[in-house]
Each structure stands twice: as structure tokens, then as C-alpha cells.
Amino acid sequence: MIDSGTRLGIIEVNSVPETQDHQEIGNVKPHVKALTAVNPNSVAIPVTRVSGVTTVLTMPAGGLIPGTAALINLVGYTPNQMHTGFSGVLMNFPSASRRGFRDRRSDADVKKDAEKAQKEINEMLERAALYRVNEEAGTARFYPELEALAEVVAGEVALIIEVNGAADIEAAIEWVKDQKIAKPILSGVSEGWRVADKIAESGIPVITGPVIGMPSRQSDRYDRAYANAGVMSNAGVKVAIRTMDTENVRNLPYNAGFAVAYGMTKEDALKAVTINPAEIFGVSDKLGSIEEGKSATLFIIDGDPFETNSHISHVFIDGYNIPMISRHTRLYNEFLERNPGVQK
Numbered sequence: 526m527i528d529s530g531t532r533l534g535i536i537e538v539n540s541v542p543e544t545q546d547h548q549e550i551g552n553v554k555p556h557v558k559a560l561t562a563v564n565p566n567s568v569a570i571p572v573t574r575v576s577g578v579t580t581v582l583t584m585p586a587g588g589l590i591p592g593t594a595a596l597i598n599l600v601g602y603t604p605n606q607m608h609t610g611f612s613g614v615l616m617n618f619p620s621a622s623r624r625g626f627r628d629r630r631s632d633a634d635v636k637k638d639a640e641k642a643q644k645e646i647n648e649m650l651e652r653a654a655l656y657r658v659n660e661e662a663g664t665a666r667f668y669p670e671l672e673a674l675a676e677v678v679a680g681e682v683a684l685i686i687e688v689n690g691a692a693d694i695e696a697a698i699e700w701v702k703d704q705k706i707a708k709p710i711l712s713g714v715s716e717g718w719r720v721a722d723k724i725a726e727s728g729i730p731v732i733t734g735p736v737i738g739m740p741s742r743q744s745d746r747y748d749r750a751y752a753n754a755g756v757m758s759n760a761g762v763k764v765a766i767r768t769m770d771t772e773n774v775r776n777l778p779y780n781a782g783f784a785v786a787y788g789m790t791k792e793d794a795l796k797a798v799t800i801n802p803a804e805i806f807g808v809s810d811k812l813g814s815i816e817e818g819k820s821a822t823l824f825i826i827d828g829d830p831f832e833t834n835s836h837i838s839h840v841f842i843d844g845y846n847i848p849m850i851s852r853h854t855r856l857y858n859e860f861l862e863r864n865p866g867v868q869k
Contacts, residue, residue, distance in 0.1 A: 526577050526578045526579065526580075526777055526778060526798040526799060526824075526830070527578075527579070527580045527581070527582075527596075527765070527798060527799060527802040527803060527812065527813065528573075528578050528580070528581040528582065528766075528767055528768055528774050528777045528798070529581075529582050529712075529732040529734075529765040529766065529767040529802045529805070529806075530582055530584055530712060530732055530734065530767030530768070530769050531581045531582060531583055531584065531767065531768060531769065531770060531771065531774050532547050532583060532584065532586070532769075532770070532771040533567065533569060533570065533573060533581050533583050533599075533770075533771055533774050534562075534563035534564055534565070534567050534569075534570065534581075534583050534597065534604075534607075535547040535559055535562045535563060535564070535583055535585070536771045537564065537567055537568070537569065537771075539771060539772070546562040546564075547559070547562070547584075547585050547586050547587075548585060548586045548587035548591070549585070549587070549592065551588055552588040552589050552590075552645075553588065553589055553590045553645070553649060553670060554588060554590060554591065554592050554670065555590045555592060555593060555614045555615075555670055555673035555674050555677070556592070556593070556669035556670055556672065556673040557585060557591070557592035557593065558592060558593045558595065558612070559583050559584060559585045559592060559593060559594050559595045560583075560593075560595035560597070560604050560605075560608055560612065561604065562585075562604075563583060563595070563597060563604040563607060565601055565602055565603060565604065565606075565607060568851075568852050569771060569772050569774070570599050571848075571850060571851035571852070572772070572775055572851040572852060572853055573599060573774045573775045574599040574600070574840055574842065574847055575775075575837065575840060575847070575849050575850070575851050575853075575854070576775035576776075576777075576778070576837065577778060577824040577826065577830055577837050577840065578599070578774055578775060578777050578778075579598060579599055579822050579823075579824070579840065579842045580596065580597065580598050580599065580609065580812060580822065580842075581596070581597060581599065581774060582594050582595070582596050582597075582611075582613075582732075582767070582802075582806070583595055583597060584615060584685075585615065588617070589616065589617055589619075589642055589645065589646065590614065590615065590616050590617070590646075590649075590674075591615045591617065592614075592615060593612050593613065593614050593615070593673065593682075594612065594613050594614075594615055594685060595608055595611070595612050596608070596609045596610075596611040596612070596806050596808065597609060598822065598842050598843055599842060600842040600843065600845050600847060609806075609808050609811070609812065610807075610808060610811075611683075611806040611807055611808055612682065613682060613683035613684065613685045613708075613710065613806070614673060614674070614676075614677050614682055614683070614684050614685065615685050615687065615712075616646065616684055616685070616686050616687065617687045618686050618687060618688040618693055618696070618697045618700075619638075619639040619640075619642035619643045619646070620639060620688075620689075620690060620693050621635065621636060621639045621690070621692060621693060621696070622635070622690045622692070622693065643700075647704070649670070649671075649674055650674060650677075650678055650704060652671055652674075653671045653674035653675040653677070653678045654675070654678045656668060656671040656672070656674075656675050657675040657678060657679055660672075660675065677706070677708075679707075680707030680708055682708065683708040683709070683710055683806075683807075684706050684708060684709055684710070685710045685712050685732070686701070686709060686710065686711050686712065687712050687713045688711060688712075688713055688714065689713045689714060689715040689716060689741060690716055690741070691716040691719035691720050694711065694714060694716065694717060694719075694720050694723075694724065695720055695723060697711065698723065698724070698727045698729065701727070701729065702727075709729050710729070710730055710731075710732060710805060711724070711729050711730070711731045711732070712731070712732040712733075712767070713732075713733065714731050714732070714733045714753075714757070715733070715738075715741045715750065715753060716741055716753075717731060717733060717753055717756070717757045717762070718749060718752060718753045718756035718757065721756050721757045721759075721760035721762060722760055724757060724760070724762050725757075725760045725761035725762045730762070730763040730764075730765070730801075730804075730805045731757055731762050731763065731764050731765070732764075732765045732766075732767050732802070732805070733753060733754050733757065733764060733765075733766060733767070734754070734766045734767040734768060734769060734780055735750075735767065735768050735769050735770065735780055736750060736751055736753070736754055736766060736780040736781070736783045736784050737750070737751070737776070737779065737780050737783050738750040748787050751783045751784065751786070751787035752784075752787040752788050754766055754784040754789055754794075754797060755784050755785075755787060755788035755789030755790075755793070755794075756788065758789055758790075758793045758797070759788065759789070759790075759793075763801055763804070763805065764793070764797050764801060765797050765798070765801045765802035765805055766780055766781055766784065766794075766797040766798055767780075768780055777798055778798065778830050778831050779831065779833065781794040781795070781797060781798050781831055782794070782831035782832070784797070785831060791831070794831070795830075799813050799814060800813035800814045801813075820843050820844070821841050821843065821844040822841060822842050822843055823840075823841050824837050824839065824840045824841070825837065825838050825839040825840075826838070837849075
């Protein structure tokens with residue numbers, strides 16, 4: 526299974542800043558690559574892969590353009606060995622809504638801030654296009670931010686657009702058209718159920734989740750987060766599911782299971798954690814399904830992967846037979862076989 530949005534490998538303990546390497550200083554930093562910060566020895570990786578999650582998109586955070594995400598397999602001695610070949614620049618789409626109940630800005634300030642951020646993004650893309658022209662002419666001076674964005678403008682690298690509010694989603698779709706973004710991907714999309722038909726009409730694929738979450742508005746039904754993926758999928762949107770987690774990426778199949786319980790077909794949910802993300806990330810020639818000629822990345826299970834009582838006996842990643850050992854199994858065995866000693 527493929528989790529299409531995590532912090533796995535770049536955060537170890539959420540409460541300990543020294544173990545976090547997912548955020549750098551700055552507002553526009555597309556050249557900051559999550560792959561370089563991945564810790565192949567993270568103890569959360571074995572916990573994740575023995576649960577059948579073999580591949581994850583690990584994402585940086587912070588700012589208007591946080592950096593470049595990387596799709597990694599959960600085996601390897603170095604980040605480069607783990608890399609599947611896909612990388613995508615992240616962008617937090619400027620929101621015309623408040624950030625939460627603690628956001629005390631006036632309506633005018635909210636609109637002004639969104640317009641300012643949108644203008645900054647547009648200007649950076651214009652500069653990136655000019656940078657590519659100068660680069661091809663041999664007259665460009667190296668500028669890492671523009672180098673990374675030039676690849677997006679040229680359609681060589683995907684742009685992953687984090688957007689959640691219904692009005693913001695519609696605005697993002699129009700912005701993609703106006704800017705002629707060749708490889709757009711919408712992520713988050715927590716209110717996609719409100720505008721599912723428009724997303725489907727745009728043809729832009731979606732990464733959504735966590736499914737096991739809360740409604741985005743207090744007035745929404747309790748199950749809107751659970752049903753969101755299914756509503757979009759049933760409308761014809763290509764959907765991939767993410768946990769947006771670190772320690773509990775292992776719960777990806779249960780996020781998919783909740784989506785099934787609230788309207789998504791089981792087949793579409795399975796696709797949302799296998800072949801759909803592989804196609805969205807352009808690695809379906811290697812991952813996402815069991816076919817001759819593809820990478821031997823699969824697991825063997827004695828039941829439904831979305832059910833908590835099913836047991837995974839074997840996991841293979843790129844042909845490697847993964848040890849079914851993690852800190853969880855070690856802790857379980859320690860207490861299962863504990864010997865309290867003899868009382869004197």
C-alpha cells in the first residue's frame with residue numbers, strides 16, 4: 526500500500542524538536558528536498574511496513590512553498606536507495622478563509638493576505654519561466670529557488686497544491702488553468718465533497734485525508750471527513766488517500782476502511798492506496814499492482830487488509846523479504862514472555 530502524504534522519515538518524535546527535520550526557515554523554498562532529510566533508520570519505518578504500507582510520500586512543511594516531497598520505499602540504507610523516482614514541489618494555496626477560530630483578522634485583511642500571497646506565487650512562476658529561458662541561453666546565474674520552480678513551469682515536475690476549503694478548491698482549479706500548470710495534484714481537499722463535480726470536470730487528481738478526522742466546519746455532519754473520499758471517487762475524481770501522520774502511518778488501511786464504510790466502494794478504496802497513487806506519481810510501471818515486470822513490492826495477508834483482525838505474514842519491498850519485526854512486536858514479545866523472577 527502507498528500512503529500519499531506523511532512525515533515519515535523526517536520526524537521521529539513529534540514532541541522532541543531535535544528529532545524533527547521537516548521544516549526550514551523561509552516562505553518560498555521549493556529547492557529544499559525532503560529526501561535529503563530522510564532517516565532510513567527511523568524506528569517508525571519498521572512499524573509502518575509490517576502493516577503492509579510499503580511506500581510513502583514524505584512531505585516538508587512551512588511557508589507558502591515548503592519544499593519538495595519525495596516518494597520513498599520503506600527499505601534501504603540511504604535516502605537515495607529508498608527513492609522511487611518521484612518528487613513533487615509543494616505549495617500551500619493562499620486561502621480566502623480564516624485559519625481557525627483563533628484567527629482574529631478582519632474579512633478585509635484575510636482577503637488582502639490571500640491576494641498578496643497569490644501575487645507572490647505568480648511573480649515567482651514568471652521569474653522561473655524567464656530563468657529557464659536564460660538558462661537555455663546560457664546566461665542564467667544559479668538561483669536554486671527558481672531552478673526548482675522552472676521544472677514545475679516546464680512540466681518536468683509535479684506541483685502538489687494543498688487546498689481544503691470549497692471556495693479555495695474552485696479558485697485553485699481556475700489558477701491551474703490560468704498558469705497552465707502541466708502536472709497539478711490537489712492535496713488535502715477536505716471539502717472536496719462540496720465541489721466534487723467541478724474537481725472531476727477539471728481532471729486534476731486528488732490526495733485526501735486523513736479520512737479518520739474531524740469535519741472542517743462545526744455545522745457539518747460528523748461523517749463528512751469519512752465520506753469525503755467516496756463522494757469524490759463516485760463523482761469520477763482519481764483519489765489517493767493519505768494519513769498525514771508519522772507514528773501512525775500504519776493506520777492507512779483503516780483510513781481506507783472508514784472510506785468504504787461511508788460510501789466508497791471497496792475496489793475504489795483499494796485503488797486509492799495502491800494503483801491510483803502510483804499513477805498520480807508516475808510510477809505505475811513499477812508500483813501499485815501485482816503484474817509481471819513490476820517491482821516485487823507486495824504483502825501476504827490472511828484476510829481483508831482493511832479489517833483490524835487480518836494478519837500480515839510476509840512483506841516484500843522491491844524484492845526484499847522484510848523482517849516482520851518492529852518496536853511493537855519486540856515490546857509485545859517482551860511482555861508476553863516476561864519472567865517476574867522468584868520471590869524470596
